[in-house]
Amino acid sequence: MAYNSEAFKKIMDDYNAKRTSAIDAAEKRLHEISEKCPEVKMIDTVLAGTGMAIMEAISQGREGLEERLERVRKRNEELQQHRADCLALLGYDPNYTQPKFECEKCKDTGYDGARLCECFKRELTLETCRRSGLGRLVDMQTFESFSLEYYEYDRDVYENMSLAYEVCKNYAEKFSSESENLMLIGSTGLGKTHLSTAIAGKVIARGFDVCYDTATNVFSAFENEKFGKQNSKFSTPTERYFDCDLLIIDDLGTEPVTQFTISFLYNLINTRSMNRKPILMNTNLSLADMQKKYGDRIASRLFGESIILKFMGKDIRLQKIGIT
Ligand SMILES: [Zn+2]
Incomplete structure (x- = not known):
């Protein structure tokens, strides 16, 4: 089965554009929030270091590992709650700074795992019809x-x-x-x-x-x-x-x-x-x-x-x- 390659390219370009624009818009919203409440940005920086925190907990050996991992998990939970509270205080939804993708399944990448997402296939069919x-x-x-x-x-x-x-x-x-x-x-x-x-x-x-x-x-x-x-x-x-x-x-x-x-x-x-x-x-x-x-x-x-x-x-x- 061969999708029309021009149609495929056109739809993939559209997807890249809408994904980039959703991410850009989310960054703008985050900037807006950070201006009003700098704490949110600090929380995000700590949360972004979760992987490092886990690595560090593991590197300290097996003894007490469970407790150290639990501490990281608990800290993240508290930070996320605190972040949501900050947003709520300003009158925003907790997901306000998240990118809003048209398709939550593929996050507008066009792929659901290794397969083409259903939404992408639908768009491709429509585009192929237009070109047919x-x-x-x-x-x-x-x-x-x-x-x-x-x-x-x-x-x-x-x-x-x-x-x-x-x-x-x-x-x-x-x-x-x-x-x-x-x-x-x-x-x-x-x-x-x-x-x-x-x-x-x-x-x-x-x-x-x-x-x-x-x-x-x-x-x-x-x-x-x-x-x-x-x-x-x-x-x-x-x-x-x-x-x-x-x-x-x-x-x-x-x-x-x-x-x-x-x-x-x-x-x-x-x-x-x-x-x-x-x-x-x-x-x-x-x-x-x-x-x-x-x-x-x-x-x-x-x-x-x-x-x-x-x-x-x-x-x-x-x-x-x-x-x-
Ligand atoms: Zn999709």
Whole structure:
């Protein structure tokens, strides 16, 4: 599993910044208290020497060690109580000078022991979503919000779409570098984009790096890179399309196709296949159309190495407004 390294760096930088700022703010509060009650600072200096006091107690030999350690413990307890009293006298909470971290578990380090803290994983997932090209769609188009009721008018259609739904859900839940490519085929408005997005959301939440883009954007990015249109709005570096764990290409077939884009598509499919990095594509084209548009070499590569799901039914968007 590979988190997007830029997303990881961004979140780690954010964590370092918020941790530093929590510590700085605590130091400012301590300074404020020390001005009002210098005793607090003196108590802190003694407490900070606890380790040394313990070492010293041990260095005096085994005899009477327990009592000496107990004295250190008791002294600390009294000092802490005295410190709290000083703060209370000034009208402050006993923890006023402690850093206030957003996450008490990891103290904003991002690590809970040797593992990533849950809070960090959550932030990383959100950041990966932001970078995946999906934006807020990932919250709206989920498996839970996908309704099979639009396919209920016909038993065969319903059974076909229930199966497609289950295959997609299973694909997302078990996704790994061993997964095959997945191709969703069918006319407009049958839920292909919804299920592609749902897969993306689930796979991202499981910690994989997902890149989601329309075919038009993918090919434009390649062309711009090749022909140096640096200021174009399509500035996504094409490395992302090669490197991410799962690449999702939405609406394959709607982009203008040239020999140039065909050779890039072949290169993309080939390179990802060699590196065991799956691709999910959805398209309105039929298998025959795809063969005509991209040629035998790409078509046989795609059909030979993908799970193919045919979407059936009537356009959901039209059903929603009562046209069909
Ligand atoms: Zn945490």
